[in-house]
Amino acid sequence: MRWTQTLIPTLRESPAEAEILSHKLLLRAGLIRKLAGGVYTFLPLGWRSLHKIEQIVREEMDHAGALEMLMPALQPKEIWEQSGRAETARDVLFKVKDGASREWFLSPTAEEVITGLAANEINSYRQLPRNFYQISVKFRDEIRPRFGLMRAKEFIMKDAYSFDTTDEGATASYQKMYDAYTRIFARCGLKTFPVEADTGVIGGKFSHEFMVPAETGENEVVYCEGCNYAANIEKATSGVPRTATREIGAAIEKFATPGVATIEALSKEPYKVPANRQIKTLVYIADSKPVIVLIRGDDQLNEAKLAGLLGKVFRPATPDEIFVAVGAHPGSLGGIGVTKFSIYADERLRGANDMTTGANEDGFHLRSVSIERDIEVTQWFDLRTVTAGEPCVKCGKPLKIRRAIEVGHVFKLGTKYSEKFDALYLDETGNRKPCVMGCYGIGVTRTLQAVIEQCNDKDGIIWPLSVAPYQVCITPLNVDPNHEAMKLAEKFYAELTAHGVDVILDDRDERPGVKFKDADLVGFPIRVALGEKSLAKAEVEIKPRGKALHPVKAEVAVKAVMKLLEVGKAALRPA
């Protein structure tokens, strides 16, 4: 491609709409433009990189035995009602009406479509296992689109769905996808690491997210450097000890605490009750009923874990609702004497005694509380949020926490959807059984931005060879067709193109500084510069992006570039 024949609208300054580096670079390098919040046009250069990522995904999915297909973006409301997700996914669904007032949803994923298809087309164990995938535009009515392609209303996702006869088969399918994902991200030049993920309301045992470490990521990941433990903070647990048991002493004692409404206030003079000797009492509304949640005073509730208990639809109770439920306002709440509502307590409180908690009477607390003696706990559960420095559950070393971008998620679904859609098969003995499913997603457009977030320097993007819009940029410093530099540039351009290299010829009549700055900004992996100075020595300059420039004799330049490409490709080959 010739630079003057395409559209690469580079920007000298960052548009105000972009906050994080990768978003700025997407705009400055002329890869994308915004149409509306969370909705982007991919310009020729952005589209080329995106297409290369898609192709890597496609090759590895095919290699893993998955079957590419394409499902509709426009989906009838009824199938979402059948799965129950018309309600549970209500907030993210884009809804449209046709001329006959029939309601449709724009696909955010495709479990309903694929499971319905499997119900019709798969009848026998002989047809299993199968794994179907597509790479397509998805729609989610994100409450807050963010950071360019990171969280968009419209984005490209690869989604795959496996069908197996048995749980073991499903685990094997899951493992294949896990391995494929590892290869995909490695080939994209991305450093990712898998973490255990929250399975949420869907349930099931296995779920991993593939994370790209980045300060701008929206996820927090707990990890251990001593072993391989790594988990999303929504799921992570630690080996933190339970609350120390003390000598069982006095019976419960009520004492006045006028104006004290926080853990912190109670820990100070004149009460001096340490936070780890307090029981924090929270009230949520789930299914229109109050539920009480108890965690230790120095811990934070993890709402994702609570969702595993209460289902997806719950919210904190308002102060008025709390007063009606237990007879006190926040700050004086406790679980003692509560029998009408479920009480969920964090495991860390199990066996704790000599604790202090609210008296359910404004301005009063209770001390010498023994939780198992004095509170009717409905269920014990892991509800607290892990903090850095706690011992690893596996090896005991101190845990660390870092932020990360989620680019892929593999999920063992079980039979949730196959039962709802009657995706049944006949086994060898003639029995009808539900298929055991898995689902697997990769955010393709997000992956593109994650690569940029990870691969850049002060001058711009540093594309991994595999996903660069063009692998080589030829930069003649004089573009007069009769000038030696341009003649040689044309020759290299023709030869490299003939070798199957993606090459762009910067044939703009611009000053050298402009061309160099643009090539660095866009981030082509290899730049070949041809100017008077080096041509006088019959040399050209090869400069791998982000590395040192080295001159080579003009007659071996093409060979040298091909060698660099070989080495670069080998480095991206997965183990």
Place this chain on the structure above:
RNA sequence: CGGAGCGUAGCUCAGCUUGGUAGAGCACCAGCUUUGGGAGCUGGCUGUCGCAGGUUCAAAUCCUGUCGCUCCGACCA
């Protein structure tokens, strides 16, 4: 949806407090000069000052409403 901020040229922004015929730099077009890291000079093009209503002789500027964008929280590939 709750909290915060911002909407003026393709991009970055000034002007608004104190109302009086819309500006700069970059980009773009023409010409001259220049030619190894975002050149210089001369001339030129570019705007419903987000939109609607109000106050006023007069509104980018003051008031009200509304829409959009960005950031923090809940959601997630």
